[in-house]
Amino acid sequence: DTGVSQNPRHKITKRGQNVTFRCDPISEHNRLYWYRQTLGQGPEFLTYFQNEAQLEKSRLLSDRFSAERPKGSFSTLEIQRTEQGDSAMYLCASSWGATSRGDEQFFGPGTRLTVL
Amino acid sequence: AQTVTQSQPEMSVQEAETVTLSCTYDTSENNYYLFWYKQPPSRQMILVIRQEAYKQQNATENRFSVNFQKAAKSFSLKISDSQLGDTAMYFCAFIVIKAAGNKLTFGGGTRVLVKP
Numbered sequence: 587d588t589g590v591s592q593n594p595r596h597k598i599t600k601r602g603q604n605v606t607f608r609c610d611p612i613s614e615h616n617r618l619y620w621y622r623q624t625l626g627q628g629p630e631f632l633t634y635f636q637n638e639a640q641l642e643k644s645r646l647l648s649d650r651f652s653a654e655r656p657k658g659s660f661s662t663l664e665i666q667r668t669e670q671g672d673s674a675m676y677l678c679a680s681s682w683g684a685t686s687r688g689d690e691q692f693f694g695p696g697t698r699l700t701v702l
Numbered sequence: 703a704q705t706v707t708q709s710q711p712e713m714s715v716q717e718a719e720t721v722t723l724s725c726t727y728d729t730s731e732n733n734y735y736l737f738w739y740k741q742p743p744s745r746q747m748i749l750v751i752r753q754e755a756y757k758q759q760n761a762t763e764n765r766f767s768v769n770f771q772k773a774a775k776s777f778s779l780k781i782s783d784s785q786l787g788d789t790a791m792y793f794c795a796f797i798v799i800k801a802a803g804n805k806l807t808f809g810g811g812t813r814v815l816v817k818p
Contacts, residue, residue, distance in 0.1 A: 628808030688735030689804040
């Protein structure tokens with residue numbers, strides 16, 4: 587399967603702990619996005635990478651959140667000192683920037699975070 | 703600010719019947735695409751159909767078609783001959799095409815239940 591993969595699929599943690607999620611995009615894609623989806627809502631943009639450069643961050647990405655994409659391949663999203671309000675599905679998407687197709691983004695299955 | 707509104711939280715339809723989901727959006731940009739994404743229960747989001755804003759012709763993909771009214775900023779999805787596998791959350795989204803960083807803006811979603 588050459589789609590977008592995310593690990594872990596589920597994470598349960600206690601408030602105040604740090605967590606890290608990983609996203610492996612489709613190999614030819616140079617763009618990688620992170621979104622957050624709370625229960626019953628649509629996804630909201632968090633941040634975007636073109637190759638290894640983080641080019642845009644949402645105001646939703648507080649200083650407790652950090653994302654990296656070393657070498658322009660996989661990406662990690664870390665949340666420090668988790669809070670109950672961080673409980674959500676974290677979605678990763680990738681694209682190759684084909685604007686003629688609306689820069690179609692392919693989504694991974696997500697990581698569901700539950701903060702107790 | 704760019705927004706997407708889906709006014710129907712939930713819709714049910716009998717198998718083989720037709721259902722129409724509504725979506726309105728707001729943007730001051732001219733170069734954008736509109737999408738409908740499907741998110742089945744516990745499965746990843748997949749693209750159903752896309753529409754280029756500068757094309758007047760409505761997009762069609764098999765049983766899925768859209769009614770794009772640019773002046774009204776309306777973008778509805780029609781699912782014909784509904785099948786049980788169409789049961790899912792449906793999200794309307796749009797993307798403003800820029801040189802870099804094309805983030806998706808999603809609506810809140812419409813849950814579609816296809817009944818046998």
